Amino acid sequence: MRIFLFVAVALIPLVAGRDTGVARQSSPYQDLSSCPEDYGLQTYAHPKNCDQFYKCANGTLTLETCENGLLFDGAGSVHNFCNYHWATNCGDRLFDPDPARNPESVCEYSFGLFKPTAADCDIFYYRCAYGEAEEVACDKGLAYDDRSHSCNWPDLLLDIGCDPEKVVGFRCPDVSSLPPNSLVRQFLPFPRYAVPNDCGRLVTCVNDYPRLISCGYGSAFNEDTLTCDDAENVPQCANYYKE
Numbered sequence: 257m258r259i260f261l262f263v264a265v266a267l268i269p270l271v272a273g274r275d276t277g278v279a280r281q282s283s284p285y286q287d288l289s290s291c292p293e294d295y296g297l298q299t300y301a302h303p304k305n306c307d308q309f310y311k312c313a314n315g316t317l318t319l320e321t322c323e324n325g326l327l328f329d330g331a332g333s334v335h336n337f338c339n340y341h342w343a344t345n346c347g348d349r350l351f352d353p354d355p356a357r358n359p360e361s362v363c364e365y366s367f368g369l370f371k372p373t374a375a376d377c378d379i380f381y382y383r384c385a386y387g388e389a390e391e392v393a394c395d396k397g398l399a400y401d402d403r404s405h406s407c408n409w410p411d412l413l414l415d416i417g418c419d420p421e422k423v424v425g426f427r428c429p430d431v432s433s434l435p436p437n438s439l440v441r442q443f444l445p446f447p448r449y450a451v452p453n454d455c456g457r458l459v460t461c462v463n464d465y466p467r468l469i470s471c472g473y474g475s476a477f478n479e480d481t482l483t484c485d486d487a488e489n490v491p492q493c494a495n496y497y498k499e
């Protein structure tokens with residue numbers, strides 16, 4: 257039985273090699289010279305280059321190249337079926353990692369998300385397309401982290417210079433100063449507080465650093481229960497979503 261299996265496995269590459277006339281490629285993707293399907297729109301990864309792919313539009317084959325900063329893996333589409341290079345799974349397929357060098361621009365690559373400053377805490381980022389930067393604000397209370405390419409709680413970004421009190425605009429009270437039987441103590445170790453002049457949000461303190469949290473549309477922070485509640489149930493916020 258063992259001998260039979262060995263023979264069967266050894267024969268497969270020989271048969272495949274004879275069929276196609278070439279040695280089997282290590283890439284799971286094939287070079288295409290015509291479209292496998294006659295109708296509709298399909299894309300196929302290029303076997304060697306991660307910044308290229310084949311596109312079939314109703315049977316018409318074109319070799320497409322992603323814009324600078326973008327690559328293709330068939331998933332995600334920032335522009336023309338290509339995705340940000342850090343979000344693309346290239347496997348063994350290769351690409352030129354050189355950015356488009358325009359020293360005037362904040363866009364390191366022609367397409368991408370970029371942090372405005374190298375070392376400081378930023379509450380916005382640049383989204384570049386064709387080398388043109390658009391400023392995108394993080395949601396209130398968050399700061400941009402270029403390691404995750406997303407906005408995050410500032411207390412998780414202390415190492416890149418974020419001051420959560422400054423980003424959130426709130427200083428967490430000293431826990432030992434909270435009255436012994438106060439409701440807020442029931443939420444320890446994550447005490448929560450109303451945000452002055454902001455019906456729709458609350459602050460939760462994590463290791464004494466504030467995190468700004470949204471109650472969600474139609475909901476307001478109820479200081480009597482320290483929870484988000486239907487705005488109608490919070491008298492001073494009843495008109496918050498109506499104005």
Ligand SMILES: *[C@@H]1O[C@H](CO)[C@@H](O)[C@H](O)[C@H]1NC(C)=O
Binds near residue numbers: 296297313314
């Ligand atoms: C394919 O052809 C149909 C019918 O002419 C058209 O509606 C459709 O947009 C075409 N699709 C592509 C990807 O070109």
